[in-house]
Amino acid sequence: MIQFGTGGFRAIIGEDFTRENLELLSLALVRLIREKGKESEPVIIGYDRRFLSDIAARWIVCVFAAEGIKTHLVDYDAPTPLIMFEVMKEKVSYGLMITASHNPAEYNGVKVFTSGGRDATEEVTDEIEAQIARIQKPDIKSMEYTKALECGLVTVINPQNEYIDSILNVIDRESIKKRHLNVLLDPMFGVSKTTLQTILLTCRCNVEVIHDRHDTLFGGRLPAPNSSTLTHLSQLVVQGKYDLGIATDGDADRIGLIDAAGTFIHPNDILVLLYYYLHEFKGWKGAAVRNVATTHCLDAMAAHFGEKCYEVPVGFKHISSKMEETDALIGGESSGGLTVRGHIRGKDGVYAGALLVEMLSVIGKPLSEVLRDIHRRYGSFSMSEFDCRMTDRHKEELKHLLFEEKKVPEFGVEVDRVSYLDGCKVYFKNGGWVICRFSGTEPVLRIFCEMASETEAEKISLVFRKFLNL
Numbered sequence: 001m002i003q004f005g006t007g008g009f010r011a012i013i014g015e016d017f018t019r020e021n022l023e024l025l026s027l028a029l030v031r032l033i034r035e036k037g038k039e040s041e042p043v044i045i046g047y048d049r050r051f052l053s054d055i056a057a058r059w060i061v062c063v064f065a066a067e068g069i070k071t072h073l074v075d076y077d078a079p080t081p082l083i084m085f086e087v088m089k090e091k092v093s094y095g096l097m098i099t100a101s102h103n104p105a106e107y108n109g110v111k112v113f114t115s116g117g118r119d120a121t122e123e124v125t126d127e128i129e130a131q132i133a134r135i136q137k138p139d140i141k142s143m144e145y146t147k148a149l150e151c152g153l154v155t156v157i158n159p160q161n162e163y164i165d166s167i168l169n170v171i172d173r174e175s176i177k178k179r180h181l182n183v184l185l186d187p188m189f190g191v192s193k194t195t196l197q198t199i200l201l202t203c204r205c206n207v208e209v210i211h212d213r214h215d216t217l218f219g220g221r222l223p224a225p226n227s228s229t230l231t232h233l234s235q236l237v238v239q240g241k242y243d244l245g246i247a248t249d250g251d252a253d254r255i256g257l258i259d260a261a262g263t264f265i266h267p268n269d270i271l272v273l274l275y276y277y278l279h280e281f282k283g284w285k286g287a288a289v290r291n292v293a294t295t296h297c298l299d300a301m302a303a304h305f306g307e308k309c310y311e312v313p314v315g316f317k318h319i320s321s322k323m324e325e326t327d328a329l330i331g332g333e334s335s336g337g338l339t340v341r342g343h344i345r346g347k348d349g350v351y352a353g354a355l356l357v358e359m360l361s362v363i364g365k366p367l368s369e370v371l372r373d374i375h376r377r378y379g380s381f382s383m384s385e386f387d388c389r390m391t392d393r394h395k396e397e398l399k400h401l402l403f404e405e406k407k408v409p410e411f412g413v414e415v416d417r418v419s420y421l422d423g424c425k426v427y428f429k430n431g432g433w434v435i436c437r438f439s440g441t442e443p444v445l446r447i448f449c450e451m452a453s454e455t456e457a458e459k460i461s462l463v464f465r466k467f468l469n470l
Ligand SMILES: O=P(O)(O)OC[C@H]1O[C@H](O)[C@H](O)[C@@H](O)[C@@H]1O
Pocket: 006, 007, 101, 314, 315, 316, 317, 333, 335, 337, 438, 439, 440, 441, 442, 446
């Protein structure tokens, strides 16, 4: 079955990530493209380093070719944001990326992009799902790959230089050059190495890279940059006296950061630091957009700047839409994805990495010190994150309790309101909050809580867990 979640269609290889399903999805998109009258435009296709990604890309372009729709194939493992960039640059309506992003190695998937280089909205993915439901299997045709190339239905393209230059053109290269920073890059066996290393080397940083061989098992780790997966990077940053450690997830749209002291800088803090830097140092004005599970420190900062901060459900497509609607300066999520106005509408770990190096060069202070100043000024915010794997049956039981009976526990803190925008989020009168939601990318339930201190956040999270017997 093909079902789109928070970030595209993701499934276990051989279970639902199969040739048959990918061909179905391709034909569904072909039909949608015809319905929208966009059949004269090429579709941009890219893939990452996961098992079967390159082969899957060929299955897909061959279906498009058989239907007479042209595709432009980036025929090497590339970052997701590079494919989004190409969709934006070529001013086409659709693009596809074969990736399951940060999911475990047994997964693969497809992300769909639309005009401007952004994740397809739910409306678009619903339309694709509806098209899929109407397709009979014998309808599917496929052209031989070499033939598709010969008749110009598939064109192999390489937009890497333009993507790299688009980032180099907006960052402050001269300030970075002056600092001669030592950066340790961890692509987590994924796809950021060439682009991010080239950008940083152009800015005269000394860049060393770890975990860069092609390993479809991602070295046995989850290709998601978080405090537990980046322990090796953190040790090496300290041992090698690097100024910064930068990690990106499997398809390089998310970022993880380790400071010179080996401390993991949470994506919430990355967002806050960047918003502060862009607004106060670069003079780039505008609102911030965050999802329901991201720090409210952004709200406090935005209020102080006389700007707005908008809240949306989890999923970068919602961030992109809100940024478009409000012309916001920055948008991001606590899961490590962010983008800035003027670049692609989707999240970009490569661009975020370059901006963070610029920020470090310009501010010239350790990030932990800048964060301390920020918290002194805008208040103290501490987040506790809890993930729990669950079966479909257990999920249904909890859904009933939370969303039909609408029950929440007694937290012992005054409640301001409860929202069901995405999951169940309880806002407290003291500015803290707790959210309980089912992931749209993995079979897990997430409970995130933000309070003024870590102890309080843990305490509230525990109340929710006990209430749900987790
Ligand atoms: O919490 P989840 O539903 O698993 O989503 C976690 C993240 O997954 C993907 O990376 C999406 O692109 C993000 O927008 C989302 O924040």
